[in-house]
Amino acid sequence: MFSFFKKKPPAQPAPAAPEAIAPTPPPAAEEPSRAGWLQRLHQGLRKTGSSIAQVFTGTQIDDALYEELEAALLMADAGVKATQYLLDDLKRRVKEAKATDPQAVRALLVDALTELLRPLEKQLTLTDAPPTVMMVVGVNGAGKTTSIGKLTRHLAEGDQKVLLAAADTFRAAAREQLSIWADRAHVEIVSQEGADPAAVTFDAINAGRARGCDVVIADTAGRLPTQLHLMEELKKIKRVIGKAQETAPHEVLLVVDGNTGQ
Known part of the structure; x- marks a missing residue:
């Protein structure tokens, strides 16, 4: 005898619920630098000044001192032309002053730099008839x-x-x-x-x-x-x-x- 009713397919098991995946925490934001621009400026100037000051920590005035000073001035962005001018002027001052102490050379360098920059100095003068x-x-x-x-x-x-x-x-x-x-x-x-x-x-x-x-x-x-x-x-x-x-x-x-x- 033929059956006109189809057999129901066996019930399929319910799919298992997918496991919850924990969200990946976002990367921690980098802590902003606490050093302000003024502090960074002071640090940069201090670094430049210390590199030049270290040149005069020796005990002799020789070619090595001038070579170190040349490198320090160039690293401080003094420029090739200005550096060569300062070195020639400094050697002349050392010879005239008969300096024997590197600290005396440092003082002569300050004088040379001051004399070099003095022509650029200009005071801001207010007019007598304002504004x-x-x-x-x-x-x-x-x-x-x-x-x-x-x-x-x-x-x-x-x-x-x-x-x-x-x-x-x-x-x-x-x-x-x-x-x-x-x-x-x-x-x-x-x-x-x-x-x-x-x-x-x-x-x-x-x-x-x-x-x-x-x-x-x-x-x-x-x-x-x-x-x-x-x-x-x-x-x-x-x-x-x-x-x-x-x-x-x-x-x-x-x-x-x-x-x-x-």
Whole structure:
């Protein structure tokens, strides 16, 4: 006899539940360095100074001392030309002073370095007919606005009334950054969104004169000398400053990168 009913297949066992896999913990974040930039700067300068100072720990003044000094100066980024000049000048000073002690050579090196850098020394003199107008220029990212903040703080602590001109209307957030520096130094700022840089500087000088300010500092946008249209804009700002106040700008401060090579 035929059966019209199919046999049910045997029940399959329920699949076992997959084992739970514990999630892999994320890698621990590296602990940020606690040393601030100022501490790292001190460490770098201390390392450079100690490497030069170690040259004079010997007991003789010979060729080995000058060779070690040459290597130390080059490692300190003194430059080949400046290093050779210092070595020749130092040997002349040692011969004239008839020095026999390496520590005396160290003192003569300090004198040589001081004499070499003295022509570059220039005091920041304020005009007798305020406000003294300073124009800060430089390439992109050289630190113009930050340098203005430091200079403003220095002048303000010297009881000078400072007014800042936000003439960098090109870079994003340039006005806001300068405003923060103005707040920190407790000085006033002239800022106009989307305005012509020369017009901002002109208004700032007039405002500084009306408010009895001692110094007006104009921040300008960074630019390269190959960008001719921006260089023409810089010339325009300088011309307008001269129209706002005769003999101004009294100082044009060029901010450059400290890592610029020899």
